[in-house]
Amino acid sequence: MLKKGVERREVLRALGEVFRAHGYEGASLSLITEATGLGKGSLYHLFPGGKEQMATEVLADIDAWFELNIYAPLRDADDPARAIAAMIAGVDQYFRSGDRVCLVGMVALGAARDTFAASVDDYFARWQVALAQLLRRSGLNRSQAQRRAEDALLTIQGALVLARARNDSGVFRRALTELAKRLLAP
């Protein structure tokens, strides 16, 4: 019934939403079954490694999306202002203007942190490097660029947390707007 590559991506997408909604430990097999429409048989056939493999692949999937849509454009850009605007737009789209939560950040805070520490660190590290390199090209020195890229990542994460805590996606949109300005400041 599954068409290998195609359907697996669909399943990973659904898995991502369950993990986002309930966290890694909170996403029970029954919730996963419900969200994916797949019984245990199919689930463990697709992911012999169980929940851990599911989460690992979801994280890899997220990483791939950011690599394609955020990091690579950042690296290849020659116009910093344009590139930053594109990054902000991509981030706003991915996180649905603050209605969606960052699974990577969520995992980092949770108990499953150690299990996925490497993926989590990698996700942020590659983002920071790509952004910092762009900022260097726009005239900042090494440490300025690194610090400002770090500030960008933390602002996005914080905006997601606060938007959810206050139940106000305006928090996220305002933060992104101001972040764009701050990144482009001389």
Place this chain on the structure above:
Amino acid sequence: MLKKGVERREVLRALGEVFRAHGYEGASLSLITEATGLGKGSLYHLFPGGKEQMATEVLADIDAWFELNIYAPLRDADDPARAIAAMIAGVDQYFRSGDRVCLVGMVALGAARDTFAASVDDYFARWQVALAQLLRRSGLNRSQAQRRAEDALLTIQGALVLARARNDSGVFRRALTELAKRLLAP
């Protein structure tokens, strides 16, 4: 064996650490028993409402700490620069320079969000109001002050997430340093 008021605070402290380490749903009764040194009998005698009551009281305890050590000083201050420095110092101390996580933010991201939505929103709302009022007194207009206070909260939350994700408490300390500057900018 328990001296009512005194010991209960000790228990709440331990509970806070378990919730921080494992999240609300992840903090199982057996982990709680281990962390507090209290058996189920004592636990349910102290908290007839079970885990939910424990978390509610822990959140109230945290709220009380911030009210006393952060919000009130912010409200009563007449020197903005001094007050902001004190707030930053208090935050740095509370979060152990990024080694400790924010339980309120954690709850906001997790599945238990709805259960504690009111407490979570209140915690951030009161902080933002107290800080914004101080910033107004330092010359900012209403919306500037509100926006900047929002930025402060989100920076702290984001710094905690990123520090944990990168396993680098330097992220948190750098963010706080820069936040102080940003808050005091004209």
Place this chain on the structure above:
DNA sequence: GCGAGATTGTACCGATCGGTACAGATAGTC
């Protein structure tokens, strides 16, 4: 030192957890 109330350990509850086993259904190939 005795009685009352507070406190505690332990056994137990049904539900659910993540995971396994496996027979049967379903495809794709010739």
Place this chain on the structure above:
DNA sequence: GACTATCTGTACCGATCGGTACAATCTCGC
């Protein structure tokens, strides 16, 4: 249409979940 490999529903596993019941113990005023 039969053979094979892939897929999937279901029954079941031991462990653990949050919570309850209750008898035993402790504490303290008297």
